[in-house]
Amino acid sequence: MAAIPTKILHYDVLECLGEGARSTIYRVSDPSTQRIYAMKHVVRSLQKDLRFVEQMETEFEISRQFSHINLRRTYDLKIHKKMLLKVAEAFLLMEYVPGQTLDVAPPHSTADTIETFIQIAQGMKAMHAMGFVHCDMKPNNVIRNNSGMVKIIDFGQSCPIGTVKERIQGTPDYIAPEQFHRKPVTIQTDVYNLGATLYWCLTNKPIPTLFTVTKKGANSFLVENRIETPLDLNPRTPLPLSNLVMDCISVRPQKRPSDMDQVITRLELSQHSMQKPHISPDLAADDSNTPLDDTRIDM
Numbered sequence: 269m270a271a272i273p274t275k276i277l278h279y280d281v282l283e284c285l286g287e288g289a290r291s292t293i294y295r296v297s298d299p300s301t302q303r304i305y306a307m308k309h310v311v312r313s314l315q316k317d318l319r320f321v322e323q324m325e326t327e328f329e330i331s332r333q334f335s336h337i338n339l340r341r342t343y344d345l346k347i348h349k350k351m352l353l354k355v356a357e358a359f360l361l362m363e364y365v366p367g368q369t370l371d372v373a374p375p376h377s378t379a380d381t382i383e384t385f386i387q388i389a390q391g392m393k394a395m396h397a398m399g400f401v402h403c404d405m406k407p408n409n410v411i412r413n414n415s416g417m418v419k420i421i422d423f424g425q426s427c428p429i430g431t432v433k434e435r436i437q438g439t440p441d442y443i444a445p446e447q448f449h450r451k452p453v454t455i456q457t458d459v460y461n462l463g464a465t466l467y468w469c470l471t472n473k474p475i476p477t478l479f480t481v482t483k484k485g486a487n488s489f490l491v492e493n494r495i496e497t498p499l500d501l502n503p504r505t506p507l508p509l510s511n512l513v514m515d516c517i518s519v520r521p522q523k524r525p526s527d528m529d530q531v532i533t534r535l536e537l538s539q540h541s542m543q544k545p546h547i548s549p550d551l552a553a554d555d556s557n558t559p560l561d562d563t564r565i566d567m
Contacts, residue, residue, distance in 0.1 A: 276307055277346065277359060290320040295364060305343070308360040321347065321358045323424030328360055330400055331423045338391030340365055340411075340421045365421065367413035374407065374469050378504055379542060380416065381469050386535045387418035388462060393528035395426070396455050402426050403453055405461035406442045407468060429454055441474035445519050448478040456521035459531060463516020463524070470509070471501040475517055509538035 272284050272294070279296035285306060286293050296307045310320050328345040335341075344361040367373075375381040388410060395402060402409075404425040411419045425437050430452045438447040444460035447453060467475050474480070475495055495517070499510035512534045518524050525531050 276309060279305070279307060279361075281307075290317050291324075304364045306362040306364045308362060309357065311357045312355050318355060320424075321355050324358050324360045326426060327423040330426050331362075333398065334394075336391055336394035338387050338418050338420055339394060340419045363419075365411045365413075365419045367411045367417070367419070370407035370410045370412060370465075370469060372408075373412065374472075375412070378470070378506065378509070379539070381466070382509065382535050382539050382542075383416060384410070384412060384418055384469075385462070385466050386532055386539075388420060388465075389528045389531045389535065391418070391420045392458050392462065393532070396429065396458070396528060399428055400426050401429050401431075401453050401455060401458050402461070403437065403447070403457060404439060404442075405458060405465050406439050407465055410465070427453065436479075438479070440477060440479040441468070443477050443479050444521075445478050446521060454521060455527055456524045459516050459524045459528070460518075460521070462531065463513050467498055467513050467517065470498040470505050470513065471496075473501060506538045506541045508534065508541050512538065 273281050275281060276294060276296060278299065280299055282295045282297055282304070284292060285295055290313075291308050291310045294307045294309065296305050297303070298305065308324065310317070310324060312318060312321060324345060325347075328342050331340060331342045341363045342360055343363070344359075346359045348356050348358070350356045370384070375384050388405070392402060392405070402420065402423065402425075404422060405420070409420060409422045411421055427433070432452050433447070433450055436443075436448060436450060438444070438461075442461050442464040444453075444457045446457055464475050464477070467473075495514075497510045498505040498513050499507060512525075512531070516524055516531070525534070
Protein backbone atom coordinates (compact mmCIF):
# COMPACT_ATOMS: atom_id res chain seq x y z
CA MET A 269 0.00 0.00 0.00
CA ALA A 270 1.26 3.47 -0.86
CA ALA A 271 2.02 5.92 1.93
CA ILE A 272 -1.08 7.63 3.29
CA PRO A 273 -1.09 11.34 2.39
CA THR A 274 -1.45 13.90 5.16
CA LYS A 275 -3.81 16.04 3.09
CA ILE A 276 -6.24 15.58 0.21
CA LEU A 277 -7.42 18.85 -1.29
CA HIS A 278 -7.75 21.00 1.85
CA TYR A 279 -8.84 18.13 4.08
CA ASP A 280 -6.66 16.50 6.75
CA VAL A 281 -6.35 12.73 6.23
CA LEU A 282 -6.99 10.76 9.43
CA GLU A 283 -6.77 7.19 8.15
CA CYS A 284 -7.24 4.93 5.14
CA LEU A 285 -10.58 3.13 5.30
CA GLY A 286 -10.11 0.79 2.36
CA GLU A 287 -9.29 0.23 -1.29
CA GLY A 288 -11.15 -1.20 -4.26
CA ALA A 289 -12.38 -0.57 -7.82
CA ARG A 290 -9.34 1.62 -8.55
CA SER A 291 -10.24 3.84 -5.60
CA THR A 292 -8.97 4.53 -2.11
CA ILE A 293 -11.28 5.77 0.64
CA TYR A 294 -10.00 7.90 3.51
CA ARG A 295 -11.47 9.31 6.68
CA VAL A 296 -10.80 13.04 6.52
CA SER A 297 -11.45 16.16 8.56
CA ASP A 298 -12.31 19.63 7.37
CA PRO A 299 -9.85 21.84 9.30
CA SER A 300 -12.20 24.81 9.20
CA THR A 301 -15.19 23.00 10.74
CA GLN A 302 -13.62 19.85 12.27
CA ARG A 303 -16.37 17.87 10.57
CA ILE A 304 -15.49 14.28 9.64
CA TYR A 305 -16.12 12.88 6.15
CA ALA A 306 -15.17 9.96 3.96
CA MET A 307 -13.24 10.80 0.79
CA LYS A 308 -13.06 8.52 -2.23
CA HIS A 309 -10.03 9.16 -4.43
CA VAL A 310 -9.58 7.69 -7.91
CA VAL A 311 -6.40 8.15 -9.95
CA ARG A 312 -6.78 7.45 -13.64
CA SER A 313 -3.81 5.41 -14.85
CA LEU A 314 -5.33 3.68 -17.87
CA GLN A 315 -8.00 4.58 -20.38
CA LYS A 316 -10.37 1.97 -18.91
CA ASP A 317 -10.05 3.66 -15.50
CA LEU A 318 -12.31 6.40 -16.83
CA ARG A 319 -15.33 4.19 -16.04
CA PHE A 320 -14.53 4.47 -12.33
CA VAL A 321 -14.58 8.25 -12.58
CA GLU A 322 -17.89 7.99 -14.42
CA GLN A 323 -19.26 5.83 -11.60
CA MET A 324 -18.19 8.49 -9.10
CA GLU A 325 -20.08 11.07 -11.14
CA THR A 326 -23.14 8.80 -11.11
CA GLU A 327 -22.88 8.26 -7.37
CA PHE A 328 -22.59 11.99 -6.73
CA GLU A 329 -25.51 12.98 -8.95
CA ILE A 330 -27.81 10.45 -7.28
CA SER A 331 -26.70 10.32 -3.64
CA ARG A 332 -26.33 14.06 -3.13
CA GLN A 333 -30.15 14.08 -3.25
CA PHE A 334 -30.55 11.64 -0.37
CA SER A 335 -32.01 12.52 3.01
CA HIS A 336 -33.06 9.05 4.23
CA ILE A 337 -31.25 7.78 7.31
CA ASN A 338 -30.36 4.43 5.68
CA LEU A 339 -28.73 5.96 2.57
CA ARG A 340 -25.24 7.45 2.57
CA ARG A 341 -25.12 10.98 1.17
CA THR A 342 -22.41 12.65 -0.86
CA TYR A 343 -21.54 16.33 -0.65
CA ASP A 344 -19.01 17.29 -3.30
CA LEU A 345 -17.21 15.98 -6.39
CA LYS A 346 -14.00 17.41 -7.80
CA ILE A 347 -12.40 16.20 -11.03
CA HIS A 348 -8.87 17.28 -11.90
CA LYS A 349 -7.90 17.34 -15.56
CA LYS A 350 -4.56 17.58 -17.35
CA MET A 351 -3.77 19.10 -20.70
CA LEU A 352 -6.21 18.28 -23.51
CA LEU A 353 -8.92 18.05 -20.83
CA LYS A 354 -8.02 14.46 -19.93
CA VAL A 355 -9.21 13.37 -16.50
CA ALA A 356 -6.30 12.73 -14.14
CA GLU A 357 -8.01 12.06 -10.80
CA ALA A 358 -11.31 12.55 -8.99
CA PHE A 359 -12.38 13.13 -5.38
CA LEU A 360 -15.80 12.34 -3.93
CA LEU A 361 -16.68 13.77 -0.50
CA MET A 362 -19.14 11.51 1.32
CA GLU A 363 -20.89 11.12 4.64
CA TYR A 364 -18.61 9.25 7.04
CA VAL A 365 -20.32 6.09 8.28
CA PRO A 366 -18.71 4.27 11.22
CA GLY A 367 -19.15 0.52 11.42
CA GLN A 368 -18.35 -2.53 9.33
CA THR A 369 -19.78 -3.98 6.15
CA LEU A 370 -21.91 -7.11 6.36
CA ASP A 371 -19.32 -9.27 4.62
CA VAL A 372 -16.88 -8.46 7.44
CA ALA A 373 -19.35 -8.43 10.34
CA PRO A 374 -22.67 -10.11 9.47
CA PRO A 375 -25.53 -9.94 11.99
CA HIS A 376 -25.08 -12.35 14.92
CA SER A 377 -28.60 -13.75 14.99
CA THR A 378 -31.63 -14.30 12.78
CA ALA A 379 -33.46 -11.54 14.66
CA ASP A 380 -30.61 -9.10 13.98
CA THR A 381 -30.57 -10.19 10.35
CA ILE A 382 -34.27 -9.45 9.94
CA GLU A 383 -33.92 -6.02 11.57
CA THR A 384 -30.92 -5.24 9.36
CA PHE A 385 -32.83 -6.11 6.20
CA ILE A 386 -35.89 -4.15 7.24
CA GLN A 387 -33.60 -1.09 7.33
CA ILE A 388 -32.03 -2.02 3.99
CA ALA A 389 -35.47 -2.37 2.42
CA GLN A 390 -36.55 0.98 3.89
CA GLY A 391 -33.51 2.68 2.36
CA MET A 392 -34.12 1.07 -1.01
CA LYS A 393 -37.79 2.02 -0.84
CA ALA A 394 -36.69 5.66 -0.46
CA MET A 395 -34.42 5.31 -3.53
CA HIS A 396 -37.25 3.81 -5.55
CA ALA A 397 -39.58 6.66 -4.56
CA MET A 398 -36.99 9.01 -6.07
CA GLY A 399 -37.00 7.00 -9.30
CA PHE A 400 -33.67 5.17 -8.86
CA VAL A 401 -32.53 1.58 -8.40
CA HIS A 402 -29.29 0.60 -6.64
CA CYS A 403 -28.37 -2.35 -8.93
CA ASP A 404 -25.51 -3.63 -6.75
CA MET A 405 -26.90 -4.64 -3.37
CA LYS A 406 -24.49 -7.09 -1.69
CA PRO A 407 -22.99 -7.60 1.79
CA ASN A 408 -20.07 -5.22 1.29
CA ASN A 409 -22.37 -2.40 0.21
CA VAL A 410 -24.09 -2.28 3.59
CA ILE A 411 -22.45 -0.78 6.69
CA ARG A 412 -23.84 -1.61 10.14
CA ASN A 413 -22.64 0.06 13.34
CA ASN A 414 -22.49 -1.30 16.89
CA SER A 415 -26.01 -0.01 17.59
CA GLY A 416 -27.45 -1.87 14.59
CA MET A 417 -27.95 1.24 12.43
CA VAL A 418 -27.63 0.44 8.72
CA LYS A 419 -26.37 2.52 5.81
CA ILE A 420 -26.49 1.47 2.17
CA ILE A 421 -23.39 2.66 0.29
CA ASP A 422 -21.85 2.67 -3.19
CA PHE A 423 -24.25 4.08 -5.76
CA GLY A 424 -21.84 3.96 -8.71
CA GLN A 425 -24.04 1.50 -10.60
CA SER A 426 -27.34 3.11 -9.60
CA CYS A 427 -29.55 4.47 -12.34
CA PRO A 428 -33.12 5.52 -13.14
CA ILE A 429 -35.71 2.74 -12.98
CA GLY A 430 -36.08 1.11 -16.40
CA THR A 431 -32.52 1.79 -17.60
CA VAL A 432 -30.92 -0.63 -20.07
CA LYS A 433 -27.20 -0.78 -19.27
CA GLU A 434 -24.64 -0.58 -22.07
CA ARG A 435 -22.69 -3.48 -20.56
CA ILE A 436 -23.22 -6.18 -17.95
CA GLN A 437 -22.93 -4.61 -14.51
CA GLY A 438 -23.35 -6.28 -11.14
CA THR A 439 -21.61 -8.71 -8.82
CA PRO A 440 -21.56 -12.41 -9.80
CA ASP A 441 -23.07 -13.93 -6.65
CA TYR A 442 -25.85 -11.33 -6.46
CA ILE A 443 -26.59 -10.37 -10.07
CA ALA A 444 -30.18 -10.68 -11.30
CA PRO A 445 -30.95 -12.50 -14.57
CA GLU A 446 -32.13 -9.29 -16.24
CA GLN A 447 -28.81 -7.65 -15.39
CA PHE A 448 -26.95 -10.55 -16.98
CA HIS A 449 -29.09 -10.30 -20.12
CA ARG A 450 -28.89 -6.48 -20.19
CA LYS A 451 -32.64 -6.01 -19.94
CA PRO A 452 -34.25 -3.02 -18.19
CA VAL A 453 -33.42 -2.86 -14.49
CA THR A 454 -36.40 -2.31 -12.22
CA ILE A 455 -37.46 -2.34 -8.59
CA GLN A 456 -37.61 -6.14 -8.90
CA THR A 457 -33.89 -6.11 -9.78
CA ASP A 458 -33.16 -4.60 -6.37
CA VAL A 459 -35.55 -7.13 -4.81
CA TYR A 460 -33.48 -9.94 -6.35
CA ASN A 461 -30.16 -8.42 -5.22
CA LEU A 462 -31.57 -7.95 -1.71
CA GLY A 463 -32.85 -11.54 -1.64
CA ALA A 464 -29.48 -12.89 -2.74
CA THR A 465 -27.77 -10.83 -0.04
CA LEU A 466 -30.21 -12.06 2.62
CA TYR A 467 -29.64 -15.66 1.43
CA TRP A 468 -25.90 -15.23 2.04
CA CYS A 469 -26.44 -13.70 5.49
CA LEU A 470 -28.69 -16.59 6.54
CA THR A 471 -26.64 -19.45 5.07
CA ASN A 472 -23.10 -18.11 4.59
CA LYS A 473 -23.38 -19.40 1.01
CA PRO A 474 -24.09 -17.55 -2.24
CA ILE A 475 -26.84 -18.62 -4.60
CA PRO A 476 -25.89 -19.81 -8.10
CA THR A 477 -26.57 -17.06 -10.61
CA LEU A 478 -26.61 -16.95 -14.39
CA PHE A 479 -23.12 -15.48 -14.31
CA THR A 480 -21.60 -18.06 -11.94
CA VAL A 481 -23.36 -21.02 -13.59
CA THR A 482 -22.31 -19.93 -17.08
CA LYS A 483 -18.74 -19.37 -15.96
CA LYS A 484 -18.62 -22.97 -14.73
CA GLY A 485 -19.66 -24.21 -18.14
CA ALA A 486 -23.02 -25.58 -16.97
CA ASN A 487 -26.46 -24.71 -18.30
CA SER A 488 -26.93 -21.02 -19.00
CA PHE A 489 -30.08 -20.80 -16.92
CA LEU A 490 -30.88 -20.97 -13.25
CA VAL A 491 -33.09 -23.85 -12.16
CA GLU A 492 -34.81 -22.53 -9.05
CA ASN A 493 -35.93 -25.86 -7.64
CA ARG A 494 -32.33 -27.03 -7.44
CA ILE A 495 -31.38 -24.24 -5.05
CA GLU A 496 -31.37 -25.26 -1.40
CA THR A 497 -33.55 -22.93 0.64
CA PRO A 498 -32.24 -20.94 3.62
CA LEU A 499 -34.26 -23.28 5.85
CA ASP A 500 -32.56 -26.31 4.26
CA LEU A 501 -29.15 -24.88 5.10
CA ASN A 502 -29.97 -23.16 8.38
CA PRO A 503 -32.71 -24.81 10.45
CA ARG A 504 -33.01 -21.71 12.65
CA THR A 505 -34.43 -19.74 9.71
CA PRO A 506 -38.17 -19.03 10.14
CA LEU A 507 -40.17 -20.59 7.31
CA PRO A 508 -41.77 -17.25 6.31
CA LEU A 509 -38.30 -15.73 5.98
CA SER A 510 -36.97 -18.64 3.93
CA ASN A 511 -40.01 -18.40 1.64
CA LEU A 512 -39.49 -14.66 1.21
CA VAL A 513 -35.88 -15.16 0.14
CA MET A 514 -36.85 -17.76 -2.44
CA ASP A 515 -39.56 -15.48 -3.82
CA CYS A 516 -37.09 -12.59 -4.06
CA ILE A 517 -34.60 -14.64 -6.09
CA SER A 518 -37.15 -15.92 -8.57
CA VAL A 519 -35.78 -15.92 -12.11
CA ARG A 520 -38.91 -14.16 -13.35
CA PRO A 521 -39.19 -10.58 -12.05
CA GLN A 522 -42.99 -10.74 -12.02
CA LYS A 523 -42.87 -13.58 -9.47
CA ARG A 524 -40.85 -11.52 -7.01
CA PRO A 525 -42.38 -9.12 -4.46
CA SER A 526 -43.50 -6.09 -6.45
CA ASP A 527 -41.92 -3.48 -4.19
CA MET A 528 -40.05 -2.94 -0.94
CA ASP A 529 -43.29 -2.42 0.98
CA GLN A 530 -44.11 -6.07 0.36
CA VAL A 531 -40.60 -7.09 1.38
CA ILE A 532 -40.82 -5.06 4.60
CA THR A 533 -44.25 -6.50 5.46
CA ARG A 534 -42.99 -10.06 5.05
CA LEU A 535 -39.82 -9.35 7.04
CA GLU A 536 -42.01 -8.00 9.84
CA LEU A 537 -44.19 -11.13 9.65
CA SER A 538 -41.02 -13.19 10.01
CA GLN A 539 -40.16 -11.17 13.11
CA HIS A 540 -43.63 -11.88 14.48
CA SER A 541 -43.31 -15.62 13.79
CA MET A 542 -40.10 -15.74 15.85
CA GLN A 543 -41.86 -14.12 18.81
CA LYS A 544 -44.54 -16.82 18.99
CA PRO A 545 -43.77 -19.47 21.65
CA HIS A 546 -45.08 -22.22 19.38
CA ILE A 547 -45.90 -22.07 15.71
CA SER A 548 -47.01 -24.86 13.43
CA PRO A 549 -45.54 -25.30 9.95
CA ASP A 550 -49.01 -24.69 8.48
CA LEU A 551 -49.31 -21.31 10.19
CA ALA A 552 -45.78 -20.37 9.17
CA ALA A 553 -46.57 -21.24 5.57
CA ASP A 554 -49.70 -19.07 5.74
CA ASP A 555 -47.61 -16.12 6.97
CA SER A 556 -45.29 -16.46 3.99
CA ASN A 557 -48.21 -16.08 1.57
CA THR A 558 -49.44 -12.81 3.03
CA PRO A 559 -49.41 -10.10 0.31
CA LEU A 560 -47.06 -8.36 0.59
CA ASP A 561 -14.41 -9.90 -1.62
CA ASP A 562 -16.82 -10.15 -4.40
CA THR A 563 -15.77 -9.22 -7.90
CA ARG A 564 -18.03 -6.69 -9.54
CA ILE A 565 -18.82 -7.19 -13.21
CA ASP A 566 -18.44 -4.18 -15.46
CA MET A 567 -17.88 -5.46 -18.97
